[in-house]
Amino acid sequence: MSATALPDAFHRLAAESQWAVETHGLTKRFGDNVAVDGVELLVPRGCAFGYLGPNGAGKTTLIRVLLGLTQADAGTTSLLGYPVPKHRDVALARVGAIVDEPRFHGHLTGRQNLQMLAAVREREARDRIGPSLERVGLAGRADDKVSKYSMGMRQRLGVAACLIGDPQLLILDEPMNGLDPAGMAEIRDMILALVAEGRTVVLSSHLLDEVERTCDAVAIVDRGKIIRQGPISELLAGAAVVLQVECSEPDRARALIGGSSIAARIEVGTLGLGITLAGGTPRDVVAEINRILVTGGISVYRLQEVQASLEAWFLQVTSRLGAS
Amino acid sequence: MVTVTAQISPVPAAPQSGMSRDHRGSPIPTGAMIATRFMELRKRRGLMIALILVNIGIPTVFLTVRLLAHAFDPKSYGPAGGYSIYTGLVAGVMYVFGFIVAATLGCTAGSVDLSEGMFRHLVVSGRSRLALYLARIPAGLAIVVPLVAVGFTIVCAVCVFAAPTRLNYDGVNVPVGLSRAGFENWAANHSDLVMCDFGYNGPGLPNVPCGPNGQIIKVKPGSQGPAAQPTPAQLKAAAIAVARQNYSSYASDFLYPSDSLMIKSGLWLELEALIGLLVGLGLASLLGQRTVAVILMIVLEVVLTPIFSRARIAHLLNLQRAVVGVATAHLAPGGLPVLGGGGGGPGGGNGNPLLVPESTTVAVCVIIAWLVVWTALGAWRMMTRDA
Numbered sequence: 264m265s266a267t268a269l270p271d272a273f274h275r276l277a278a279e280s281q282w283a284v285e286t287h288g289l290t291k292r293f294g295d296n297v298a299v300d301g302v303e304l305l306v307p308r309g310c311a312f313g314y315l316g317p318n319g320a321g322k323t324t325l326i327r328v329l330l331g332l333t334q335a336d337a338g339t340t341s342l343l344g345y346p347v348p349k350h351r352d353v354a355l356a357r358v359g360a361i362v363d364e365p366r367f368h369g370h371l372t373g374r375q376n377l378q379m380l381a382a383v384r385e386r387e388a389r390d391r392i393g394p395s396l397e398r399v400g401l402a403g404r405a406d407d408k409v410s411k412y413s414m415g416m417r418q419r420l421g422v423a424a425c426l427i428g429d430p431q432l433l434i435l436d437e438p439m440n441g442l443d444p445a446g447m448a449e450i451r452d453m454i455l456a457l458v459a460e461g462r463t464v465v466l467s468s469h470l471l472d473e474v475e476r477t478c479d480a481v482a483i484v485d486r487g488k489i490i491r492q493g494p495i496s497e498l499l500a501g502a503a504v505v506l507q508v509e510c511s512e513p514d515r516a517r518a519l520i521g522g523s524s525i526a527a528r529i530e531v532g533t534l535g536l537g538i539t540l541a542g543g544t545p546r547d548v549v550a551e552i553n554r555i556l557v558t559g560g561i562s563v564y565r566l567q568e569v570q571a572s573l574e575a576w577f578l579q580v581t582s583r584l585g586a587s
Numbered sequence: 588m589v590t591v592t593a594q595i596s597p598v599p600a601a602p603q604s605g606m607s608r609d610h611r612g613s614p615i616p617t618g619a620m621i622a623t624r625f626m627e628l629r630k631r632r633g634l635m636i637a638l639i640l641v642n643i644g645i646p647t648v649f650l651t652v653r654l655l656a657h658a659f660d661p662k663s664y665g666p667a668g669g670y671s672i673y674t675g676l677v678a679g680v681m682y683v684f685g686f687i688v689a690a691t692l693g694c695t696a697g698s699v700d701l702s703e704g705m706f707r708h709l710v711v712s713g714r715s716r717l718a719l720y721l722a723r724i725p726a727g728l729a730i731v732v733p734l735v736a737v738g739f740t741i742v743c744a745v746c747v748f749a750a751p752t753r754l755n756y757d758g759v760n761v762p763v764g765l766s767r768a769g770f771e772n773w774a775a776n777h778s779d780l781v782m783c784d785f786g787y788n789g790p791g792l793p794n795v796p797c798g799p800n801g802q803i804i805k806v807k808p809g810s811q812g813p814a815a816q817p818t819p820a821q822l823k824a825a826a827i828a829v830a831r832q833n834y835s836s837y838a839s840d841f842l843y844p845s846d847s848l849m850i851k852s853g854l855w856l857e858l859e860a861l862i863g864l865l866v867g868l869g870l871a872s873l874l875g876q877r878t879v880a881v882i883l884m885i886v887l888e889v890v891l892t893p894i895f896s897r898a899r900i901a902h903l904l905n906l907q908r909a910v911v912g913v914a915t916a917h918l919a920p921g922g923l924p925v926l927g928g929g930g931g932g933p934g935g936g937n938g939n940p941l942l943v944p945e946s947t948t949v950a951v952c953v954i955i956a957w958l959v960v961w962t963a964l965g966a967w968r969m970m971t972r973d974a
Binding site: 330332355362366379424 | 622
């Protein structure tokens with residue numbers, strides 16, 4: 264059913280949906296391998312959403328299922344409030360996506376490739392080719408053949424291909440691949456600008472630092488399942504607290520803390536003690552550690568709480584899963 | 588396992604400016620889709636050079652060489668054009684190679700989006716996959732049809748304007764375009780040539796001695812030699828009988844192809860190109876790659892079709908009739924030699940006893956079935972393929 268065949272009430276209902284992406288029990292199998300395993304994903308509208316996972320976790324497969332590039336075996340999906348695949352054409356009309364490495368017809372220029380892609384979209388898409396090329400910084404090379412483009416330029420062209428559809432939802436699979444630091448910064452700024460315009464950006468990446476600097480919320484996928492999702496600040500609030508303590512007699516200090524009632528993992532390193540406390544531990548415990556050391560005659564030169572990073576948290580979560 | 592389900596506060600949906608009113612789910616491709624697909628194919632320089640070389644280059648070079656040879660040494664080299672050159676080029680070169688290059692174009696159109704990674708971008712747009720497939724057909728035809736037409740026009744022009752000025756029938760120069768009565772009248776006036784040079788299969792002719800130049804050797808009465816010399820009246824009557832038997836064969840010989848034959852041949856070549864394009868497109872879309880599809884199409888045209896059109900295998904006769912090349916050979920216009928050589932009769936492919944017998948209706952059905960089935964298979968694969 265095309266967009267025109269749907270009543271306006273249906274469009275209004277879809278627009279009222281608070282989720283840009285919503286999946287329930289989404290499953291995709293390749294033989295015995297379950298690449299996407301009952302995924303429950305909720306991506307709010309108007310945010311940058313990171314989709315993280317180790318290699319082979321099923322990130323790209325989930326994106327392909329969402330976009331209808333491959334069929335799901337079970338579950339339901341909706342994009343921008345429209346159920347997919349039933350109203351796939353209407354939903355994808357306002358979705359732009361890069362999946363895997365962006366590839367184009369090498370014998371055509373960047374502009375001609377975009378003309379091909381604009382031809383399958385609405386008429387207005389043709390007018391957006393120039394501005395999209397400008398926005399990704401390719402206007403000067405738009406009339407060169409794509410076969411002469413670098414990997415980074417193809418990434419930019421992929422983003423431009425997304426933008427010609429004036430998307431409300433962008434799904435970008437590793438958009439930083441092949442970009443130099445300046446290019447990564449430009450893409451990051453562009454993503455933030457797109458979000459500021461009210462669009463939703465789903466970013467799949469293994470560059471955790473980039474995700475942390477760009478995204479408001481993340482989901483972590485492992486072996487086809489989403490194991491965590493939510494705002495980054497809330498997720499990190501549950502992460503383990505690491506204290507770096509520079510002091511005299513580190514071995515005796517370790518014994519003192521170990522002999523107390525404080526539950527902690529303590530390691531002696533070149534910089535002193537590394538104390539790992541469970542997520543959500545009250546700040547009073549930090550003061551208690553300091554008191555035990557001072558009372559025990561240990562000179563404390565420095566006591567610092569190490570800021571939990573998404574990378575540390577990600578490794579913590581995924582390694583725990585790997586161990587189990 | 589713990590799942591944090593807290594969400595950030597979603598913002599209201601942005602107004603969807605210019606919301607799709609483009610019938611994106613419709614299977615009918617838009618003009619812009621066809622135009623850009625045409626551009627994509629036309630920009631393939633190697634493919635276009637091959638198409639132009641085969642459809643236009645080969646006949647042009649061949650005819651140019653003949654024109655030059657005839658211009659410099661007309662006694663050794665005959666005229667560049669004419670009926671026989673026309674039939675040889677159309678049925679021998681343009682028919683086979685036209686099919687192959689059209690198939691190559693079809694195979695390219697059917698596979699490159701997938702192999703070059705563009706298919707995914709197109710599918711993500713939400714556009715009907717069937718429309719994406721169907722857009723390739725008019726785009727491919729917009730390339731193949733004019734190319735075949737240009738090459739064919741060159742052949743027609745040379746064959747008509749550089750045709751021989753006299754018709755040579757069984758080694759005898761005969762006026763062109765005579766009616767049956769006119770032909771018999773001409774034979775009566777040239778009884779020597781007719782009796783000595785024309786073929787005849789039947790009884791009742793006087794036995795006359797012929798000289799080296801196609802003239803009857805006169806025998807003096809009373810001298811030794813063949814029996815009684817026929818009278819001039821008897822010779823005229825015999826020549827008319829020979830002419831009557833030869834008329835149908837004479838009538839199918841022309842200095843240059845008729846307008847009717849050229850029109851029919853042109854349409855026949857375009858049909859062959861259409862078949863090559865659509866079958867190649869469907870096959871490549873089904874296989875997902877170009878090279879194997881092109882090889883299979885060449886094998887079909889160059890190996891299987893000649894074999895199946897000539898060999899009469901009793902248990903496989905219906906299978907042979909189902910080969911598209913056999914069916915198109917049956918639709919060849921009258922006057923063209925049929926596939927694989929052997930010369931054509933007035934009835935075209937259907938008139939040639941060397942071909943596996945097949946009615947025109949069956950041939951048309953076979954062709955339609957090939958076009959429909961391969962298009963359906965290609966479209967089905969495109970609609971179900973993982974992108």
